[in-house]
Amino acid sequence: MANKKFFRFNLAWLYGGILIVLVIFYLTNNQSYSKEVNSTRFEEIALGGGMKEIVIYKDHAEAQLTDSAKRVIFGNETTENTPGIIKTNIPSSDSFAETVRHWKEDYNINIPVTYDKSSDYGAIFWSVGPFILLIVFWFFIMRNMSNPGGGGGGGGVFNVGKSTARLYEKGNTRITFNDVAGLSEAKQEVEEIVQFLRNPSKYTELGGKIPKGALLVGPPGTGKTLLAKAVAGEADVPFFSLSGSDFVEMFVGVGASRVRDLFRQAKEKAPCIVFIDEIDAVGRARGKNPNMGGNDERENTLNQLLTEMDGFGSNSGVIILAATNRADILDKALLRAGRFDRQIYVELPDLNDRKEIFDVHLRKVKIDASVDRDLLARQTPGFSGADIANVCNEAALIAARKNKNSVEKQDFMDAVDHIVGGLEKRSKITTDEEKRSIAIHEAGHASLSWHLQYANPLVKVTIVPRGKALGAAWYLPEERQITPREAMLDEMCATLGGRAAEDLFIGRISTGAANDLERVTKQAYAMVVYFGMSERLPNLSYYDSTGQEYGFSKPYSETTAKIIDEEVSRIVNEQYERAKRILQEHAEGHAQLTEVLLDNEVIYTEDVEKIFGKRQWKSRTEEILRDNEAMKKNSENTDTGYTSTSTIEAIEPEVVAEDENEEEKEKPKTSQ
Numbered sequence: 001m002a003n004k005k006f007f008r009f010n011l012a013w014l015y016g017g018i019l020i021v022l023v024i025f026y027l028t029n030n031q032s033y034s035k036e037v038n039s040t041r042f043e044e045i046a047l048g049g050g051m052k053e054i055v056i057y058k059d060h061a062e063a064q065l066t067d068s069a070k071r072v073i074f075g076n077e078t079t080e081n082t083p084g085i086i087k088t089n090i091p092s093s094d095s096f097a098e099t100v101r102h103w104k105e106d107y108n109i110n111i112p113v114t115y116d117k118s119s120d121y122g123a124i125f126w127s128v129g130p131f132i133l134l135i136v137f138w139f140f141i142m143r144n145m146s147n148p149g150g151g152g153g154g155g156g157v158f159n160v161g162k163s164t165a166r167l168y169e170k171g172n173t174r175i176t177f178n179d180v181a182g183l184s185e186a187k188q189e190v191e192e193i194v195q196f197l198r199n200p201s202k203y204t205e206l207g208g209k210i211p212k213g214a215l216l217v218g219p220p221g222t223g224k225t226l227l228a229k230a231v232a233g234e235a236d237v238p239f240f241s242l243s244g245s246d247f248v249e250m251f252v253g254v255g256a257s258r259v260r261d262l263f264r265q266a267k268e269k270a271p272c273i274v275f276i277d278e279i280d281a282v283g284r285a286r287g288k289n290p291n292m293g294g295n296d297e298r299e300n301t302l303n304q305l306l307t308e309m310d311g312f313g314s315n316s317g318v319i320i321l322a323a324t325n326r327a328d329i330l331d332k333a334l335l336r337a338g339r340f341d342r343q344i345y346v347e348l349p350d351l352n353d354r355k356e357i358f359d360v361h362l363r364k365v366k367i368d369a370s371v372d373r374d375l376l377a378r379q380t381p382g383f384s385g386a387d388i389a390n391v392c393n394e395a396a397l398i399a400a401r402k403n404k405n406s407v408e409k410q411d412f413m414d415a416v417d418h419i420v421g422g423l424e425k426r427s428k429i430t431t432d433e434e435k436r437s438i439a440i441h442e443a444g445h446a447s448l449s450w451h452l453q454y455a456n457p458l459v460k461v462t463i464v465p466r467g468k469a470l471g472a473a474w475y476l477p478e479e480r481q482i483t484p485r486e487a488m489l490d491e492m493c494a495t496l497g498g499r500a501a502e503d504l505f506i507g508r509i510s511t512g513a514a515n516d517l518e519r520v521t522k523q524a525y526a527m528v529v530y531f532g533m534s535e536r537l538p539n540l541s542y543y544d545s546t547g548q549e550y551g552f553s554k555p556y557s558e559t560t561a562k563i564i565d566e567e568v569s570r571i572v573n574e575q576y577e578r579a580k581r582i583l584q585e586h587a588e589g590h591a592q593l594t595e596v597l598l599d600n601e602v603i604y605t606e607d608v609e610k611i612f613g614k615r616q617w618k619s620r621t622e623e624i625l626r627d628n629e630a631m632k633k634n635s636e637n638t639d640t641g642y643t644s645t646s647t648i649e650a651i652e653p654e655v656v657a658e659d660e661n662e663e664e665k666e667k668p669k670t671s672q
Contacts, residue, residue, distance in 0.1 A: 018133060034062075034085040035073060042088040043099075045069060047107055054100065055114045056093050062086070063111075166241045167265075175233040180226055181360040182353025182385070189344045190214065190231050193319060197235035197271050200317070211341040212309055213320035215279075217327040218346030221386030224323035227346065228275040231321065238272040240265070244281030244322075247301045255282070255301030263308045263318070271317030279322040285331045302331060309339040348384055351377055357385050361392040370409040378476065379416055379459075391415050420474070421466040430470065436598065437502065438463045438471040441512055443593040444501025444583060445473050446603070448494040450612050451582055454487035455494040457615070462602045470512070485533050492520050493575040493582075500579040501590065520575070524568040534567045586612065 037045075042063065045051060050069030055062045063086050065073060070084035090096040093115065103109040177187055196203060196210045203210065216224040232239035240262065247255040266274050276282075286299050309320065322340065324330065334340060349357055354377040362373070380388060394415035399407040430438070442461045449455040456475035463471045480487075499513035527533040530543040542555050554561065583590055589611045596611075597603050609615070 018137075034087060036087045039088050039090070042086065043103075045073075045086065046103060046111065047109060049109070051111050053112045053114065055116055056090070056096055056100075057116050058093055060087055060089050061096055167238060167269075169238055175226065175229045177230050177234055179360070180223060180230045181356035182349045183223055183227060183346060184353070186216070186227060186344050186346050187230075189342065190227065191234075194231055194234045197237050197273075197317070197319065200271070210317065211319065212338060213322065213340040214342040214344055215327065215335070215340040216321065216323040216344050216346050218323075218325060219348055219384060220325055221384035222346045222348060223385045224346050225275070225277055226385075228273070228321045228323065232273045232275075235271075235273070238269040240269075240272065240274040241277070242275070243277045244279045244283065247282045247305075248298060255297055256304035259301060259304040259308055266318045272319075274318060274320050276320065276322045278324060279334075280324045280326040280329055283322075283324075283330045283334045285329060302334070306333055306339065348382060349388075351381075354380060354383065354388060357388045358392070361389050365392055365396050366406045368406040368408050371407065371412060372409065375409075376412055379413070381476070387419070390419060394418055417460075417466070417474070421472045430465070434470070435463060436594075437506060437510060437512070439594045439597040440501050440505050440590075441498035442471045442473055443590050443597055444497035444499075444579075445494060446497075446593060446608055447501075447586055447590045447612070448497035448579055448582055449473075449475060450608055450615055451586065452490040452494055453616075454484070454490035456491070458605055458608055460602060460604050461597065463597055464601050485527070485531075488523060488527055488533070489571075489575060492523055492572070493579045495520050496572075496576045496579045497583065500576060500583055504580055504583055505587075505590070505594075520572055521568065524571045525564070527571065528564050528567045534564075534571075536563055536567055 042061070045065070046054070046063065048069075050066050050072070051063040052066055053064045055064075065084040065086060073086065074084055097113070097115075100111070100113055103111070177191075180187065193211065193214060200210055216227060218224055229239065229241075242262070247258050262274065266272055282298055282301050282305065284298065284302075286302065320340070327335075327343070335343070355373055358373045358376050362371075376391075380391065383391070391412065392415075395407050395411040398414050398418075399411045402411075404411070442463060446458050446461050449458050456478070459474040459476050461471075461473040466472050495516050496513075498516055499509060502509050502513070528537060530541055532539045532541050534540075537560070544555075556564075592611050593603065593608065596607055600607075
């Protein structure tokens with residue numbers, strides 16, 4: 001059955017109706033000729049035979065004139081079809097009727113007389129109607145602006161100070177901890193909040209207090225919002241959801257008013273959970289307003305939020321959950337105990353968590369037997385939960401594009417490549433000279449990563465243009481919690497392998513190493529300025545973890561700045577010369593790798609192993625990639641050592657660009 005189209009009133013129709021009425025009123029006033037006369041003149045016209053008919057009203061009388069009388073009264077502008085009417089005021093209808101009777105008896109004037117008992121609604125309408133229309137119009141406008149979504153934040157002008165939080169009533173939040181994959185430590189933290197809400201007397205009888213709030217801190221896409229909804233679903237309590245930007249409004253005092261209204265509603269629904277996403281929009285540290293002393297509405301809103309969370313009133317049973325990925329810029333008063341009692345860190349998922357996340361997202365994907373969840377988890381280090389969901393969706397789209405009946409392992413590999421490096425562009429025109437330069441550059445990266453202990457093991461190298469890159473290399477980094485100095489130097493050396501290969505085997509350098517040089521320079525500065533790994537500036541760190549950024553001045557002198565620049569240059573130059581030495585030692589293998597890359601356009605770990613032999617430094621990741629079945633049989637053993645919760649480096653494609661417009665590569669869609 002077709003959907004019914006309901007009538008919806010449009011404000012423009014009201015304007016059009018008023019305009020039509022005014023036009024009709026104007027035309028009728030111009031087309032009707034009427035004139036008010038005194039009683040004496042009215043009587044003279046009647047006795048002179050100039051009236052066709054008399055209509056007697058309650059307080060006045062009207063007479064329709066004959067054609068001759070019309071020309072006398074109104075002039076020659078009238079026509080035969082133009083009505084001519086004169087009016088006069090009368091004491092009462094009865095007395096005027098007696099006067100007309102005397103005209104008939106004394107002067108033999110026989111004029112038809114009609115009595116109108118109704119009131120003059122037309123006159124009343126034209127005198128009072130405009131005011132009524134104005135009142136109706138104003139009422140309609142105000143009502144429309146007061147409706148949710150009618151105009152203005154918070155439900156319109158009159159409700160602009162009301163909270164815009166979305167309320168999920170008890171039982172409507174069906175998300176539980178079973179729907180949240182991974183995050184085992186974070187779920188353990190919030191489980192106690194669920195127990196507080198389910199059985200508060202268990203804690204209050206011992207003198208404990210229900211925590212006021214918990215702050216979820218972590219990178220984007222790690223599931224902070226989902227975890228907050230799961231807490232409400234597990235506790236089976238009402239759930240208020242809003243964003244920090246919902247408090248911000250152009251009107252003064254609106255943000256504070258919305259905070260008060262939010263806590264008022266929360267107290268009425270207690271016990272309940274209030275979730276404020278991206279709280280840094282309103283909770284940024286005070287005193288840093290760029291307006292330099294102006295009245296900051298955001299700070300007023302934050303002050304009201306702090307006051308409400310202090311609990312001068314009874315906030316029993318109301319728990320505030322907030323999420324942010326910028327905890328370093330939040331106001332210190334917001335983070336103190338008694339407001340946000342707990343800070344729960346929601347990190348990027350480790351290996352085991354990624355396997356669980358893949359299990360959740362693959363439930364709705366039709367996959368075949370070739371798909372290995374363990375392999376997918378190892379191929380996506382540094383991916384957040386949102387990234388993994390995107391991988392599964394992209395793999396399904398790729399399989400559908402190829403008219404497959406199910407999603408295969410290769411579709412997932414292509415999806416990871418697509419997300420990290422971009423779409424392949426085989427139609428991009430490259431000359432033979434450019435193609436060889438790209439192959440030499442990428443072979444330099446692959447050769448160095450194979451011969452350096454801490455360099456990330458190679459997965460695949462391609463010279464097919466992808467995204468903004470003319471060539472790319474994929475590596476599978478080990479998941480570490482800490483990185484030794486030797487590992488950082490090996491990574492820098494491998495990154496400089498492309499530029500070193502161009503210098504050695506082509507005899508000239510190109511713009512293709514622009515991104516490599518940027519990464520190496522930043523890493524060298526981090527070693528000197530942040531990690532204290534410099535020989536001349538040991539054990540010094542100029543990193544400000546509080547987010548203050550030292551105001552307007554650097555925390556070191558000009559002499560120290562000069563030393564920092566010298567140390568950065570020394571470290572980079574040493575690793576560049578080291579890269580050239582290693583490439584010279586393995587020049588023959590590098591040349592073979594270049595030829596294979598030119599012939600096949602893509603090389604894998606097996607191709608590099610045939611040329612250089614087995615890699616001297618073993619890694620579990622390489623073993624699992626080569627022998628998937630062995631990983632399945634020994635999953636418990638191979639999983640040990642891979643339970644770290646952070647990664648040092650995600651899959652990053654190396655880029656070669658011979659054209660000035662192709663200097664930058666598309667960075668991987670991974671969160672660090």
